[in-house]
C-alpha cells in the first residue's frame with residue numbers, strides 16, 4: 560500500500576496534535592522553550608528555564624533553524640564537505656525514507672516523527688514542519704542544528720540544549736563573525752556532542768546503536784582521542800570566504816565525517832595479513848585481521864552493518880574453493896525472529912544473539928584448510944566487503960569491496 564499525500568498530511572496533523580499535547584507549558588509565549596528541540600517526553604523542560612538567557616535569543620519556542628545554504632554563502636568550503644556527508648543525507652536518504660514510510664504505513668503509532676526524526680531530521684522537529692515543506696527539514700543533520708547546541712544533558716529525554724537564533728556555538732575561542740554572533744562551547748571538542756545520536760537504546764532495552772559506549776570502553780578516551788579527532792581531521796579550506804573575512808589559517812575541520820561508506824576509512828580501520836602453507840594435498844591459510852584504526856567496534860552503527868571476508872584458494876584446476884567469515888551482530892525481535900530491516904530493528908529489536916565484531920585494537924586469527932593437488936601452484940586470497948543494511952528483508956547485497964590480500968604457493972613448495 561502506497562501512502563498518499565493526503566494520508567501523509569493526516570498522519571502529520573495527528574503527530575502535530577500529539578506533539579502539542581505533550582508540550583502545553585513551554586509552547587506558550589510566557590515560558591519560552593528557549594529553542595530546545597521538541598522531544599518525545601517533555602519531562603526535562605523546566606531545567607531549561609533556569610538557564611541564563613542569551614543575548615539576541617528570540618524568546619520563542621520552536622523557532623526554525625536556518626538552511627545550510629544560507630551558512631554556505633560565507634562558509635563555502637565547510638558547506639561543500641558537509642554536503643558530501645551522510646549527515647546532509649540523513650533525511651533524504653532513500654533507505655531511511657523507505658523504512659520510515661513503511662513504518663508509518665503499517666504502524667498505528669502516532670509518535671514515529673518524534674522517534675525517528677530526532678536524529679534523521681532534527682530541523683523538522685525544531686521547526687514543527689511535519690508536512691516536510693521547509694528546505695531545512697530535508698537537510699538532515701544540518702549546520703544550524705549542531706551549531707545551535709549549547710550543551711548536552713546526557714541520558715535526558717531531550718539531550719540537546721539548543722539556542723536557536725543569532726548566536727552560533729562552535730570550537731573557536733576568538734571568532735569574530737559577521738552576520739551572526741558566536742559563542743565558544745567546549746562540547747564541540749567532546750565526543751558528547753555525538754552521543755545523543757550515536758548511542759541509542761530502544762523501548763525494548765536493545766542498544767541499537769552503541770558506538771559511543773564502544774568508544775568509551777576502548778583505550779581511546781584515555782588517550783584523549785575523540786570522535787572528532789578521527790572523523791573531523793584538519794583539512795585544507797577556508798573557515799569563511801576571504802571576501803567576508805581574511806583569516807590566516809587555511810585549514811578547516813573536515814565536515815564530511817567519513818566512516819563506513821569510505822574505502823579510505825575502512826582501510827584505515829582494518830588490517831589483514833594472509834599466509835598459506837602446504838601439507839601434502841592440504842593448504843592451510845591463516846588470515847590475521849586487526850581493528851587497528853576504528854575507535855569503536857568494527858563495524859559499528861546499525862546492527863545490520865556487516866563486514867564479510869571471503870577467502871578463496873585458486874589452484875587453476877576447476878572452480879576456486881572458498882570460505883566466508885562475517886563480522887557483525889544478529890538481533891532478534893520479541894518472537895525470536897531475526898530482525899532484517901532497520902524499521903524492525905529500531906522498533907522490535909529485543910536482543911543481540913550474536914556479536915562477533917572486532918573490538919578496538921583486537922587482533923583475530925582465522926584459519927582455513929583447503930584440499931588441492933600437491934603438484935599445482937595455488938593462490939590464496941582474502942577479500943573484504945562492507946555490507947550496508949539490506950534494501951528489503953531477504954534481499955542481500957554483495958557489499959562494497961574495500962580490501963584484498965593474497966599469498967602465492969609454488970607447486971609442491973614446502974613439505
Ligand code: HEC
Nearest residue numbers: 625630633702706727729730731734735736737738741804
Ligand atoms: C555573512 C557571512 C556568514 C554567514 C551567512 C554565516 N557565517 Fe558563520 N561565521 C562568519 C564569520 C566571518 C565567522 C568568523 C570566523 C573567525 O573569526 O574565525 C563565522 C564563524 C562561525 C562559527 C565559529 C564560531 C565559534 O566560536 O567557534 C560557526 C560555528 C559558524 N560561523 C556557523 C555558522 C552557521 C551554522 C551559519 C548558518 C546558520 C553561519 N555560520 C552563517 C560568517 C558567516
Ligand code: HEC
Nearest residue numbers: 630634637638641700701702705730747787791798811812
Ligand atoms: C554533526 C554536527 C555538525 C554539523 C552538521 C556541522 N558542524 Fe560545524 N563543527 C562541528 C564540530 C564538532 C566542530 C569542531 C571540530 C573540531 O574542533 O574538531 C565544527 C566546527 C565548525 C566551524 C569552526 C571552524 C572549523 O573548521 O573547526 C565552523 C565555522 C563550522 N563548524 C561551520 C559549519 C557549517 C557552515 C556547517 C554546515 C555546512 C556545519 N558546521 C555543520 C559540528 C558540526
Ligand code: HEC
Nearest residue numbers: 645649652678679752753756786790816817818819820821
Ligand atoms: C542530530 C543527530 C546527529 C549528531 C549530533 C551526529 N550525528 Fe553522525 N549521523 C547521524 C545520522 C542520522 C547518521 C546516518 C545518516 C544515514 O545514513 O542516513 C549519521 C552518520 C554518521 C557517520 C557515518 C558515515 C559513514 O560513512 O557511514 C559518521 C562517521 C558520523 N555520523 C559521525 C558523527 C560524529 C563524529 C558526530 C559528532 C561530532 C556526529 N556524527 C553527530 C546523526 C547524528
Ligand code: HEC
Nearest residue numbers: 753757771774785786789818819824828853854859860864
Ligand atoms: C581512532 C579513530 C576513531 C575514533 C576515535 C572514532 N572513530 Fe568512528 N570510525 C573510524 C573508522 C576508521 C571508521 C571506518 C570503519 C568502520 O566503518 O567501522 C569509523 C566508522 C564510524 C561510523 C560508520 C559506521 C558504519 O557502520 O558505517 C560511525 C557512525 C562512527 N564511526 C561514529 C563514531 C563516533 C560517534 C565516535 C565517537 C564516539 C567515533 N566514531 C570514534 C575511526 C574512529
Ligand code: HEC
Nearest residue numbers: 654655658659674675678756759859860861901902905948
Ligand atoms: C538515536 C538516533 C537515531 C534514531 C532515534 C533513529 N536513527 Fe536511524 N540511524 C541513525 C544513525 C546514527 C544511523 C547510521 C548508523 C551507521 O552508520 O551504521 C542510522 C541509520 C539508519 C538507516 C540506514 C540508512 C542507510 O543508508 O543504510 C535506516 C534505514 C534508519 N536509520 C531508519 C530509522 C528509522 C525508521 C528510525 C525510527 C524508527 C530511526 N532510524 C531512528 C540514528 C538514529
